[in-house]
Amino acid sequence: MASLLHVAVGIAAARLYLGRRSLPGALAFAALSMLPDADVVAFALDIPYSDPFGHRGASHSLVFAAGMGALIGGLSRRLRLGLLVAVVVASHPLLDALTDGGLGVALWWPQEETRVFAPWRPIPVAPIGASFLSERGLKVMLAELLPSLPLLIYGLWPAQKA
Numbered sequence: 001m002a003s004l005l006h007v008a009v010g011i012a013a014a015r016l017y018l019g020r021r022s023l024p025g026a027l028a029f030a031a032l033s034m035l036p037d038a039d040v041v042a043f044a045l046d047i048p049y050s051d052p053f054g055h056r057g058a059s060h061s062l063v064f065a066a067g068m069g070a071l072i073g074g075l076s077r078r079l080r081l082g083l084l085v086a087v088v089v090a091s092h093p094l095l096d097a098l099t100d101g102g103l104g105v106a107l108w109w110p111q112e113e114t115r116v117f118a119p120w121r122p123i124p125v126a127p128i129g130a131s132f133l134s135e136r137g138l139k140v141m142l143a144e145l146l147p148s149l150p151l152l153i154y155g156l157w158p159a160q161k162a
């Protein structure tokens with residue numbers, strides 16, 4: 001996984017949707033941006049990494065992102081929200097595909113179970129779980145800071161007074 005980039009996407013999406021800074025909004029969209037990594041529970045269930053339901057499997061597909069958008073958009077009856085949720089969730093595997101470690105992402109599941117990476121992989125892969133709080137985790141955060149800055153500035157910039 002990337003790490004800071006996923007959170008930055010969520011913060012920027014909240015600003016785009018709400019038109020203002022909002023901590024609950026930023027937290028909700030950041031959680032949606034990180035949602036595909038809920039599949040790390042597969043490790044505890046002894047599901048192999050390379051399994052379609054292992055880490056970076058089905059939850060990292062465009063079908064999953066579209067499904068989440070349809071679910072939230074349908075429940076809220078807000079098309080714009082559903083579309084944005086689909087884009088935010090889809091951003092996760094697209095960013096993961098730019099990382100330099102692990103297996104690729106099952107972007108095309110269920111049509112294809114092949115894991116894919118982007119041709120250019122400039123983002124160092126982040127350690128999972130508690131090992132994120134390590135020297136390597138800090139290096140990953142610093143490497144992601146620069147590409148995250150435009151999203152964070154957009155998402156966190158104070159509103160202009162009229």
Ligand SMILES: [Zn+2]
Nearest residue numbers: 001036037096
């Ligand atoms: Zn991921």
